Amino acid sequence: MNALFKIAYQPYKWMIVIPAMFLNTLVIALICIVVGAVFNPDKADALAVIWARIFCAIAPIRVRIQGRQNYNPKASYVVVANHKSMVDIPVLHGFTGLTIKWVMKTELQKIPVFGTACTFLGCIYVDRSNGKSAVESIDAAKNRLSDKASIVFFAEGTRSRGKLLPFKKGAFVFAMTSGLPVLPVTIKNSEHILPSDTLDLMPGTVDLIIHPPVHIPNCSKAELNEKIDQIHQTVAGAL
Numbered sequence: 001m002n003a004l005f006k007i008a009y010q011p012y013k014w015m016i017v018i019p020a021m022f023l024n025t026l027v028i029a030l031i032c033i034v035v036g037a038v039f040n041p042d043k044a045d046a047l048a049v050i051w052a053r054i055f056c057a058i059a060p061i062r063v064r065i066q067g068r069q070n071y072n073p074k075a076s077y078v079v080v081a082n083h084k085s086m087v088d089i090p091v092l093h094g095f096t097g098l099t100i101k102w103v104m105k106t107e108l109q110k111i112p113v114f115g116t117a118c119t120f121l122g123c124i125y126v127d128r129s130n131g132k133s134a135v136e137s138i139d140a141a142k143n144r145l146s147d148k149a150s151i152v153f154f155a156e157g158t159r160s161r162g163k164l165l166p167f168k169k170g171a172f173v174f175a176m177t178s179g180l181p182v183l184p185v186t187i188k189n190s191e192h193i194l195p196s197d198t199l200d201l202m203p204g205t206v207d208l209i210i211h212p213p214v215h216i217p218n219c220s221k222a223e224l225n226e227k228i229d230q231i232h233q234t235v236a237g238a239l
Contacts, residue, residue, distance in 0.1 A: 006202065013201055017058050024054045029117035036120025042146050044121050045099050052094025060203050061087060061193060063095045067210035070183075073097030076150050077183035077213060078175040082164055082235055083154035085190035091206045092185070098150045103138065103170075122149065126170075138174050150183070159196045164236045172216060172228050181213035184231050186238035209238040 028051040036044035056063060071077065073096065081092065093100050102123045109115040109125050119125075122144065126137045138151075145151070153171035156164065175182045188207040194200065211234050216227050 009202060017201065018199070020058050021055055024051060024058070026113060028054075029113045032117040033113075033120050036117075036122075040146075041101070041120060041122030042099055042149065044117075048100070048121055049094055052090035055090040056094055059193070059201060061091065062205040063091050063208060064205060065095060065208045065210065067208075067212075070210050070212045071098075074148050076145070076148060076180050078171055078178070078180045079150050079152040079183045079185055080155045080167070080171050080231060080235070081152065081185040082187055082239070083156055083159050084161075084187065085159065085194045085196060087190040087194045087206065088154070088187050091187065091190065091208065092152060095208065096185075096210070099146070099148045101145065101149050101151050103151060103153050124151065138170065139177070151180075161196055164232065164239060167228050167232050169224070169228065172224060172231075176216045176218060176224065181215050182231060183213050184211040184234045185209065186211070186235045188239060211235070211238070 028047050032044040032047050035047060055061075077098070079092070079096075079098070079100070081088065089102075101121070102118070104118060104123050104125055106125045106127050109119065124138055151171075151174070153168075153174075155167040155171050157168045158165070172182065174180075186207075186209040188209065189204060190206045193202055193204040193206065214227065214231055216224070219227070
């Protein structure tokens with residue numbers, strides 16, 4: 001991107017974008033708590049979509065989607081995506097049309113207002129330091145999900161700073177035991193908009209490549225690992 005444009009964007013970012021994003025998050029989170037408490041998490045999800053779209057409009061971030069024919073927005077999936085930037089969250093939530101529930105680390109639940117709002121959105125908190133507890137939390141969530149809710153896993157377990165990291169097994173075990181298909185998603189270019197561990201936000205375009213869903217039947221450990229490798233190759237191949 002042109003160096004002069006980067007310099008010119010900085011006042012807009014600090015005076016308009018970041019304050020507006022903070023206010024957007026606070027207001028929508030408070031409304032989500034009320035709507036989620038009075039109605040249900042799926043009703044509150046519509047507000048999260050509004051939050052995501054406002055986020056992208058302010059930056060601004062353009063989202064291009066390939067593969068809309070590969071999924072039904074009203075169906076349930078285990079969404080498995082790569083993760084390079086915090087921008088991935090509003091991009092997925094705001095533009096796929098899916099009713100999304102996030103798998104989040106328990107530390108985020110302690111953030112005032114935000115953590116409570118995510119609870120009322122039906123997000124699933126897991127203790128990443130305790131594998132058994134994480135599996136139990138995800139298993140317990142099955143009974144709380146509606147028949148149109150999709151669970152999103154960033155299967156690398158963290159943001160990648162280079163090439164795609166190996167996938168953790170949790171998403172795939174959940175897909176196998178729940179009977180939901182895995183929906184592989186490749187997110188491209190988000191790291192150029194907001195690099196990891198920085199506030200160096202810039203406008204730009206993010207591409208979502210949505211691949212055909214993959215069913216994972218009950219299978220052996222070796223067969224499951226083979227499925228995971230195949231899905232990893234699918235996501236990596238579009239980067």
